[in-house]
Amino acid sequence: MDFSMTKHDDDNNATWTKIVVSKTDYRNIMWTDLLKIAEDNWKWVQTQPFPNTAQGSCLVAALFLPSISGGVIFLSTIPRGSKHTEMMNGDRAAPAWFGATTGGTGHNTGLKLHAEDGAEFLFETSRHARGIVRNSQYITPDRNNEHSRMQLAVWGRHRNSPLQGESIALCTVGEKQPKCPAVARTLNIAYCEQYKVRFEEENR
């Protein structure tokens, strides 16, 4: 498997993104499998120059879109450089995400961008968003089944994390408002939580 990602900008401004199609997982995906994909790509990013932010963080967010022609996974690191600028001005490019992450204000004043935002922006600006973004939410075809919503998980490392990285709960650090879990709920995205991973591990 190739876990390389596309780099935007160089050195301290680098952001990495990638869109992958999974033929095996299409209706929903195990949280542990989504985390593994984030982890594998995060490991690759770690081999690149300047993977960490000034705060010593490197995260890869993975956003899964169920699709009968193969599940699509949108991956992003913490937005920096031109990707950060593009997203700060992303009200027209990704209106649902922009509305949610600005708490409905539509103003980017003081807006903090996390890796989760990067994955959501990547999805909403892709061709895969067509027909899915409705009424400012991400509505998958099987919308009456809560288990086939889009799914979001994050792997990586903050300053105090173990070297090999870890599953990162949404918004464990930082003073982002609204926080990533609230943004995900507004957009109708299910997100990884420790108890969900435990439940999977106990019910293999």
Ligand SMILES: [Zn+2]
């Ligand atoms: Zn966050």
